[in-house]
Amino acid sequence: MIKNRLARMVFGSAFLTAMVVPAIALAEEVAPGAAEDWRAAVARYAAAGISMAVAAFSAGYAQSKIGAAGAGTLAERPEAATNIIVLQALPEIIVLLGFVIAFMLGTA
C-alpha cells in the first residue's frame, strides 16, 4: 500500500510523464521533406530528458525501500541473499522503460 504522499507524487508524475509527454511530443508529426520546427525539437528532447529522469528517480525510490527491507531480511536470514539481490534489481526495469521512451523520442 502506498501511503506516503511523496511516493504518490513520484509515481503519479512517472505515469503522467510516461503516457502524456511522449503523446504530445509525437503528436506534432513532421511532414516528409519539411524542416522540423525548433520548438518541436526542444519539446521532444525535453520530453526525452524528463522520461529518463523521472523513471530513474522512481526506480531509485523503489530501490531505497526494497534495499531497506532487504537489509532487514538479510540481518535475520542471510540465506535469503539471492532473492534479495533479484528483488533489489527489479526496479531497474522502470529505468529501462524510461530509457526506451527517451530513445524513441530522441530518434523520432
Next chain:
Amino acid sequence: MSARQAVTVTKYRPPGRDYGYTNARLRGMRSRLLKHAFFEDLMASKDIAVVIQKILQTGYGHDLENRILHGRTATQVDEALRDNMTRTFRTVLELTNIEAHSLITALLGRWDLFNVKTVIRGKHMSLSEEEIANSLMAVGQLTQADAEELARQADVKAVVDTLSTWGLPYAMPLRSVLSEYLQTQDLSLLELALDRYYYEWAAKRLSGRGPNMRLAREFLAVQVDTMNLLTCIRLLNSDLSDTDASRFFVPGGTVVDFDLFMDLASKSDVDEIFNRIKKTPFGRQIEQVAYLYIEKGSVSVFERALENYLFRKAFVSGKGDPLGIGLAIGYLWMKANEVTNLRIVVKGVSVGMPVQRMREELIVV
C-alpha cells in the same frame, strides 16, 4: 574534534516512518518463535534436565547457557527466559524507527507500571527482595538494575522516595496518595493512582494522527476496557456504593465507558454482567468461560479469558498493514506470550504437573 567526540558513536535509527527495515527484521524474528508442537514436546519431558536440553536448542540457548552455570534448576531457566525477553524487547526498541519507537515506548510503559506495582505490592506484603525481584520484567524504561534497586528498598515510602529521586514520572501519582495510604494501608489507592496515571500518559502520547497512531491508541483502549471489565467482575457482591465503585474506573476505554462501568459494578451476578455486555466484543469471551466460573467459582477464569482476548487483539494487529506498527505490537505480545508459556511449562515439569493441567494453564498457543 576532541577525543571524546571521536569515540561517540551515534546508533542508526531508521528515519521517520520508514517501517521497511524494522518490519523485515521483525518478520524474521517472528518466524523463529516456537511452534505449538514444540510446547507439546516440552510438556512431555520427564524432568527439568530434559527441558533444559530442549530449550538449549532454541533461540533461548545463549541466555540459558549463561544461567545454567549457576545450576541446572527451574529458577535458573526462569531467569534465562526473562533475560531473553528483556534482551529481545530492547533489541526491538533499538531497531524501530522514530515514530515506532515513540509508540512502542508508550505501550511498553505497561511493563514499567507492572514492575512498580509489583514492587509496591511486595513491600506492602513485606515480601523478601528475592521474591519481588523474581517477578519483575524490565522491558520498559526501567532497567533490571533499577527494578532490583527498587525491590531493595525498605518499605513503600522508600520506594516512592527512590522513584522521586530518580525523577521518574511514576513518583508523581504515588506521592499524591502516599499520605492517605500510610493512614489507611489501602493498597488499591496506590495501584489506582498508578493505573490512571499510566493510561492518561500513554493516551496523551498516542493522541496524534495517522493509521499507526490510531492502531496503537485502539490497542491501549482495549487494555483499559479489559481492566475496567475485570474490576467490575471483581466488584461482584462487594456491596459498594456508587461513589466507592466510581473510584475504580480508569478512563480511556472505548467500549466500557463510565456509565457502562457503573452499571456493571452495580450487578450482583455474572449472568447480569453477561447480559449487559453480550453485544460488545467482550460478550463472547465472558460467555465462553462462564461455565468454568460456575464450576470453579473463581474470577481468575475471567482474568485469563480477558488476557487471551488482549493477546489475540495484539496478534491480529500484526496481520494488517505490512508497513505499519501492528507487526511490532503483534511480535512483542507474541514474544511475551511465548515466554509466559515457557515459564508455565518449566514450572509445571519441575513440580510434576500433569500435561493436561499444563495445557490448560498455557495462554494463547
